[in-house]
Amino acid sequence: MKPALTAPEVRPIAQNSREEILRAAAACFMERGYSASSIDDVARRLGATKGRIYHHYPSKADLFFDVYRMGMDLNFSAVGDVYHSDLGPYDKFFGMCRAHVMMMIEEQAFQRTVWEGVNLHLNSATTPDQRVVLERLLKMRAEYDQLFRTVMEACKADGSLNYKNQSIAVSTLFAAMGGPVFWYKPRQGETATQLENIVDQVVRFAMRGLGASERTAA
Amino acid sequence: MKPALTAPEVRPIAQNSREEILRAAAACFMERGYSASSIDDVARRLGATKGRIYHHYPSKADLFFDVYRMGMDLNFSAVGDVYHSDLGPYDKFFGMCRAHVMMMIEEQAFQRTVWEGVNLHLNSATTPDQRVVLERLLKMRAEYDQLFRTVMEACKADGSLNYKNQSIAVSTLFAAMGGPVFWYKPRQGETATQLENIVDQVVRFAMRGLGASERTAA
DNA sequence: TGATGAACATACTACCGGGTATGATGTCAA
DNA sequence: TTGACATCATACCCGGTAGTATGTTCATCA
Numbered sequence: 426m427k428p429a430l431t432a433p434e435v436r437p438i439a440q441n442s443r444e445e446i447l448r449a450a451a452a453c454f455m456e457r458g459y460s461a462s463s464i465d466d467v468a469r470r471l472g473a474t475k476g477r478i479y480h481h482y483p484s485k486a487d488l489f490f491d492v493y494r495m496g497m498d499l500n501f502s503a504v505g506d507v508y509h510s511d512l513g514p515y516d517k518f519f520g521m522c523r524a525h526v527m528m529m530i531e532e533q534a535f536q537r538t539v540w541e542g543v544n545l546h547l548n549s550a551t552t553p554d555q556r557v558v559l560e561r562l563l564k565m566r567a568e569y570d571q572l573f574r575t576v577m578e579a580c581k582a583d584g585s586l587n588y589k590n591q592s593i594a595v596s597t598l599f600a601a602m603g604g605p606v607f608w609y610k611p612r613q614g615e616t617a618t619q620l621e622n623i624v625d626q627v628v629r630f631a632m633r634g635l636g637a638s639e640r641t642a643a
Numbered sequence: 644m645k646p647a648l649t650a651p652e653v654r655p656i657a658q659n660s661r662e663e664i665l666r667a668a669a670a671c672f673m674e675r676g677y678s679a680s681s682i683d684d685v686a687r688r689l690g691a692t693k694g695r696i697y698h699h700y701p702s703k704a705d706l707f708f709d710v711y712r713m714g715m716d717l718n719f720s721a722v723g724d725v726y727h728s729d730l731g732p733y734d735k736f737f738g739m740c741r742a743h744v745m746m747m748i749e750e751q752a753f754q755r756t757v758w759e760g761v762n763l764h765l766n767s768a769t770t771p772d773q774r775v776v777l778e779r780l781l782k783m784r785a786e787y788d789q790l791f792r793t794v795m796e797a798c799k800a801d802g803s804l805n806y807k808n809q810s811i812a813v814s815t816l817f818a819a820m821g822g823p824v825f826w827y828k829p830r831q832g833e834t835a836t837q838l839e840n841i842v843d844q845v846v847r848f849a850m851r852g853l854g855a856s857e858r859t860a861a
Numbered sequence: 862t863g864a865t866g867a868a869c870a871t872a873c874t875a876c877c878g879g880g881t882a883t884g885a886t887g888t889c890a891a
Numbered sequence: 892t893t894g895a896c897a898t899c900a901t902a903c904c905c906g907g908t909a910g911t912a913t914g915t916t917c918a919t920c921a
Contacts, residue, residue, distance in 0.1 A: 458759075460679040464878075464879065465879095476901075544825040544826075545675070588848075589844055590844055596822055597822050599822075626807055627815055630806070630852035633854065634819065681907080682909065683907095691870085693870085702909080
């Protein structure tokens with residue numbers, strides 16, 4: 426917030442503490458869902474107490490929002506490079522999907538929280554300013570979708586993809602790619618190659634589903 | 644439970660009352676999720692009070708279980724006919740998927756509850772006998788998956804489908820087909836044809852994703 | 862016609878969990 | 892050294908919610 430001319434070593438510590446809280450919260454939200462997770466649960470996982478959490482976040486909802494935001498930031502940073510590259514439409518789209526699915530697996534906890542935030546709109550009892558934050562997050566999600574929509578349309582235009590309704594195609598695409606968030610269970614001593622194998626098959630399913638030809642989808 | 648030789652007109656009334664409760668509960672669980680929904684919420688939606696619900700169900704968890712079971716029963720009855728038909732593997736599988744997706748849309752509330760029960764394993768504080776019920780429900784879900792697995796393998800054997808890992812394929816298939824449970828919003832004055840159009844596109848995505856040839860997938 | 866039980870409503874309790882108020886500890890700056 | 896502030900822990904409040912105990916209505920039946 427402030428110009429941060431103050432001690433350049435204090436802030437990182439606080440940032441680390443916040444990120445620890447975020448990860449613990451994401452883990453709890455993944456296991457039992459948002460409303461079934463108590464602040465004490467998150468604190469217990471940290472070996473701490475409520476005080477620590479409420480020092481950094483004014484409310485449980487705000488903590489949730491920050492987990493959500495963190496998840497979306499991860500998504501944008503994962504997909505951004507490929508999106509801003511000068512690849513052709515299909516290769517770009519393919520790379521974005523790969524990055525997306527990989528992120529679903531690597532940051533499963535955060536992505537699960539994002540998921541819960543999206544479809545469980547979190548209508549319930551939020552203060553007006555929390556409502557502002559929430560809508561900004563949903564807008565963030567919409568912008569992320571838009572990245573894929575844009576490239577998808579380019580692919581449809583050049584014939585590398587083939588589908589009818591854009592909205593249905595995008596929704597089904599994200600549903601398929603988001604699957605690992607729920608069914609993937611990290612396995613002991615899993616190699617990077619094995620992970621990429623999973624990602625490949627999910628992306629392959631998605632590409633073929635959108636009408637990519639057999640050769641390009643493989 | 645009992646031989647039901649008692650008045651044949653009393654039971655149906657109770658059954659209707661129970662089903663009303665089930666639908667109200669499913670609607671609440673869809674909107675706010677299980678743990679965020681209170682018994683009073685469900686009762687309020689019915690224009691009733693707790694008393695009615697606790698007269699039919701011993702606890703909130705048992706109510707959830709029955710909603711889950713209802714959703715799974717709907718699935719089995721929707722897919723059962725096609726599954727037990729004498730169609731060839733691909734046509735049978737195609738029909739099962741169509742029936743499944745249609746059920747996801749028609750009984751969105753129940754299916755959403757099933758979804759929450761599956762991936763949010765409901766580990767938390769249940770009594771031992773509730774635990775038995777829960778595992779029976781999860782077994783029910785596994786059997787349902789198995790219906791699709793079996794026919795899928797037959798399709799792979801005769802070359803009408805083509806995928807690598809069975810588990811990944813099934814998981815991604817259900818993820819894609821389950822999408823409408825979350826993103827579909829019933830529209831005013833929607834015709835049966837429009838609904839089938841949605842189902843067609845989702846199923847088409849799924850079939851092509853599993854490696855069906857272009858002609859058969861269409 | 863009175864008794865019995867189903868099918869609820871009403872009123873209440875116990876407890877959990879979000880949030881707050883305050884205290885304890887360390888750190889840095891002047 | 893001291894005062895200010897960040898970073899937590901402790902102790903407490905209180906509203907909501909699952910669950911219970913009891914009352915009420917009504918239909919059925921002996």
